[in-house]
Amino acid sequence: MSKPYILLIEDNADDIDLTRRAFEKNHIANDVVVVRDGAQACEFLFDEQRSIANGYPALILLDLNLPKVSGLEVLQRIRATEATRLLPTVILTSSKQDEDLIEGYRLGVNSYVRKPVDFNEFVEAVRQVGLYWLVLNEPPPSAGGGGM
Amino acid sequence: MADAALRPDLSLVLERITDGFFALDAQWRISYMNAQARKLLHARQDIVGEFWLDVFPKARGRLFEREYHRAMRDQRPVQFVEYSATAELWFEVKAYPSPDGLSVYFRDVSSRIEAQREVERTTRRQQALIDFGRAALAGASYDQTLLDGAELIRDMLEASVVDVYHFDRLTGTFTIARSLGWEMGAALDPGAPPLEHLSFVLRTGEPFVSSDLRIDPRARSLAVLEHAGVLSCVAMLIGTLHSPQGAIVCYHGHTRTFSVGDVRFVQSLAQSIAEFSSALESNRLMSEVLESMHDAFVAVDGDLRITYVNSRMANYWGMSVGEIIGTPLSTYTTTFESDEHVLGLYKEVLRERRAMTFENQNRGRWHETRLYPFGGGVAGYVRDITARKTEQQRVLELNAELERRVEERTTQLELANKELESFSYSVSHDLRAPLRAIDGFSQALLEDYGETLDRRARGYLDRVRQAAQRMADLIDALLRLSKVARVPMAHVAVDLSAIAAIVAADLNENDTARTVEVTIEPCLQTQGEPQLIQIVVANLLGNAWKFTRHTERPQVWVGKNSEGEFYVRDNGAGFDMSYASKLFGAFARLHSADEYEGTGIGLATVARIVHRHGGSIRAEGAVGQGAAFYFTL
Numbered sequence: 001m002s003k004p005y006i007l008l009i010e011d012n013a014d015d016i017d018l019t020r021r022a023f024e025k026n027h028i029a030n031d032v033v034v035v036r037d038g039a040q041a042c043e044f045l046f047d048e049q050r051s052i053a054n055g056y057p058a059l060i061l062l063d064l065n066l067p068k069v070s071g072l073e074v075l076q077r078i079r080a081t082e083a084t085r086l087l088p089t090v091i092l093t094s095s096k097q098d099e100d101l102i103e104g105y106r107l108g109v110n111s112y113v114r115k116p117v118d119f120n121e122f123v124e125a126v127r128q129v130g131l132y133w134l135v136l137n138e139p140p141p142s143a144g145g146g147g148m
Numbered sequence: 149m150a151d152a153a154l155r156p157d158l159s160l161v162l163e164r165i166t167d168g169f170f171a172l173d174a175q176w177r178i179s180y181m182n183a184q185a186r187k188l189l190h191a192r193q194d195i196v197g198e199f200w201l202d203v204f205p206k207a208r209g210r211l212f213e214r215e216y217h218r219a220m221r222d223q224r225p226v227q228f229v230e231y232s233a234t235a236e237l238w239f240e241v242k243a244y245p246s247p248d249g250l251s252v253y254f255r256d257v258s259s260r261i262e263a264q265r266e267v268e269r270t271t272r273r274q275q276a277l278i279d280f281g282r283a284a285l286a287g288a289s290y291d292q293t294l295l296d297g298a299e300l301i302r303d304m305l306e307a308s309v310v311d312v313y314h315f316d317r318l319t320g321t322f323t324i325a326r327s328l329g330w331e332m333g334a335a336l337d338p339g340a341p342p343l344e345h346l347s348f349v350l351r352t353g354e355p356f357v358s359s360d361l362r363i364d365p366r367a368r369s370l371a372v373l374e375h376a377g378v379l380s381c382v383a384m385l386i387g388t389l390h391s392p393q394g395a396i397v398c399y400h401g402h403t404r405t406f407s408v409g410d411v412r413f414v415q416s417l418a419q420s421i422a423e424f425s426s427a428l429e430s431n432r433l434m435s436e437v438l439e440s441m442h443d444a445f446v447a448v449d450g451d452l453r454i455t456y457v458n459s460r461m462a463n464y465w466g467m468s469v470g471e472i473i474g475t476p477l478s479t480y481t482t483t484f485e486s487d488e489h490v491l492g493l494y495k496e497v498l499r500e501r502r503a504m505t506f507e508n509q510n511r512g513r514w515h516e517t518r519l520y521p522f523g524g525g526v527a528g529y530v531r532d533i534t535a536r537k538t539e540q541q542r543v544l545e546l547n548a549e550l551e552r553r554v555e556e557r558t559t560q561l562e563l564a565n566k567e568l569e570s571f572s573y574s575v576s577h578d579l580r581a582p583l584r585a586i587d588g589f590s591q592a593l594l595e596d597y598g599e600t601l602d603r604r605a606r607g608y609l610d611r612v613r614q615a616a617q618r619m620a621d622l623i624d625a626l627l628r629l630s631k632v633a634r635v636p637m638a639h640v641a642v643d644l645s646a647i648a649a650i651v652a653a654d655l656n657e658n659d660t661a662r663t664v665e666v667t668i669e670p671c672l673q674t675q676g677e678p679q680l681i682q683i684v685v686a687n688l689l690g691n692a693w694k695f696t697r698h699t700e701r702p703q704v705w706v707g708k709n710s711e712g713e714f715y716v717r718d719n720g721a722g723f724d725m726s727y728a729s730k731l732f733g734a735f736a737r738l739h740s741a742d743e744y745e746g747t748g749i750g751l752a753t754v755a756r757i758v759h760r761h762g763g764s765i766r767a768e769g770a771v772g773q774g775a776a777f778y779f780t781l
Contacts (some may be wrong), residue, residue: 012581012585014581014582014584014585014588014589015581015584015585018584018585018588018589021588021592064577065574065577065578093577094577094578094580094581094584095577096624096627097572099569115580115584116584117580117583117584117587117616117617117620118587118613118617118620119584119587119588119590119591119592119613120591122584122588
């Protein structure tokens with residue numbers, strides 16, 4: 001069983017770098033696996049062979065505005081699939097649209113965080129999310145373990 | 149028989165019988181007459197031997213002469229009843245002939261005959277009254293009816309003069325309506341008839357009967373009528389004491405004893421005239437009402453035959469009223485209504501005895517028909533509602549057109565809204581990402597290469613970051629503004645005072661460095677979308693807070709003026725009124741960001757919300773003297 005990792009679903013290279021930097025600054029040592037669009041995310045998550053080998057992510061950070069398959073669609077499929085439906089999933093996005101908030105919670109997202117423009121605030125947000133979901137929060141027994 | 153008179157025993161018998169008896173010889177000379185006969189015929193004692201027609205000349209040419217001769221000629225007894233002018237009595241006569249002469253027995257049957265004649269007279273009068281009533285009901289005019297009535301009285305009572313008066317209820321006077329027979333004597337002034345008999349019937353409602361006007365104490369002035377050849381009269385009120393319509397009077401040229409039958413006849417005739425007159429009046433009234441209506445009217449009996457139509461209905465059917473009356477309704481409903489259904493509805497009203505209303509279209513016009521059970525039949529009111537229907541149709545079409553347009557607009561708007569939504573979505577999402585990169589990497593530069601940069605370079609990087617963050621604020625403000633347009637509108641009661649109090653409390657809490665004195669008028673009630681109104685109050689109060697920053701004793705007032713406008717007023721920096729029109733545009737700012745921070749979107753948002761509520765907003769102010777914002781919702 002590999003070390004618990006974070007799946008970052010994000011298409012923007014700048015945001016990927018900034019997020020990684022924020023993890024580093026907060027000394028979050030977990031691996032960060034990045035997929036660059038919704039289709040890749042699905043491939044990654046719903047490939048049973050790969051999942052058996054590497055396990056499921058301990059935390060999914062999901063952007064909404066993704067090429068090919070939208071973030072909300074990915075979320076919907078995560079929740080509809082038996083193997084992934086309990087995975088802690090946090091929407092990390094620029095959008096603060098009511099529709100996105102409502103739809104995200106309706107589809108069963110665990111948390112919804114808006115990326116601040118101010119990098120210091122962004123670092124703080126990433127710190128709190130990491131601390132909460134990877135340390136403070138007890139994950140469901142069947143999820144995030146991988147190889148099951 | 150002639151010498152029978154000589155036989156004393158026979159004479160004795162004949163003197164005792166109650167019949168009158170006399171005997172004539174073959175030469176028609178009186179040979180004997182008993183005492184009863186002498187008495188009845190007022191005959192002298194010494195008439196034996198005289199020619200009978202010399203003694204009773206009035207018998208000449210009458211039944212007496214003819215029948216006696218027939219008896220002698222045929223030598224057969226005769227029997228007859230005849231009026232004797234000599235005795236002024238009716239006699240029943242039996243005469244027995246012999247070759248020697250004639251024996252005549254007779255007795256007074258006047259009372260029997262009179263009774264019989266009275267019965268005949270009464271019967272005749274009854275019949276006349278019935279005929280009179282029928283004629284009146286058959287539609288004779290009122291004038292004709294009065295004339296007929298007057299003539300009938302004259303004929304039946306053998307009156308010389310008959311007057312029919314009309315009573316005028318307004319003036320309380322009688323005027324002559326019809327007069328018959330005055331030409332026989334000196335004319336009575338018809339303009340000023342003696343009134344005693346008329347006032348009597350008007351006062352009592354009883355018939356006034358006078359057999360001799362010359363001596364009647366109730367009507368002394370009527371004595372003058374003697375000069376007009378009038379000596380007796382009967383007067384009768386037409387109508388009732390409560391509702392007198394007139395009077396009828398018959399005068400006679402001789403004194404006359406009026407029988408109960410006579411008086412009753414006049415009474416009955418007066419009643420007939422009164423009834424006819426009432427019927428005529430109510431008919432006239434009804435007819436007038438029905439003719440004056442704008443509705444067409446038809447009445448049918450239980451067999452659906454037409455008993456009445458007004459001229460409007462007749463016009464509609466294209467026939468005269470006279471042609472229509474009495475014909476079956478089906479003639480018109482099948483010809484004109486082009487709808488058997490209508491006839492069925494008449495039948496239904498007839499059967500159910502229940503009113504109903506229906507509309508139908510016929511020959512290009514719309515009609516509303518109301519049917520009522522009426523008497524044994526149905527009354528129908530038909531109103532032309534084409535104008536109303538056309539109007540309704542026009543309104544319906546207009547509504548449909550409007551709805552279509554609204555739908556079109558809604559679709560367009562929805563489309564535009566969708567576009568705007570996706571636009572704001574991409575603004576919120578896509579514009580922020582690069583800003584975050586600018587900010588993030590500037591910070592990364594500062595952190596990772598800070599020591600190789602000088603103070604100025606670091607200052608520039610700080611300004612890059614500030615600009616990025618300010619742009620992020622602007623984007624958020626713009627998003628809020630666009631959201632204002634898309635929030636669904638609720639119209640509920642909103643307590644503006646309560647909202648202002650909460651907003652003011654928040655502002656005070658976030659700005660503990662100073663105290664702003666806020667005065668909020670209580671109970672400011674309005675209607676609208678609470679979420680949006682909250683934004684209005686927050687923006688206006690927020691501005692007041694901001695622009696009183698440099699005021700020594702900052703004060704803010706929230707209230708409602710006499711024109712019904714709500715206001716938020718402060719004693720802060722104020723503004724130049726010449727720029728007032730620019731206040732409500734997006735990104736419009738009257739102060740530099742260094743002086744007072746802000747996006748320039750707040751008042752644009754406020755104005756948009758106020759306009760969405762159908763209200764208006766205006767600003768008043770002067771530099772250094774505070775600002776006031778007035779708005780309605």
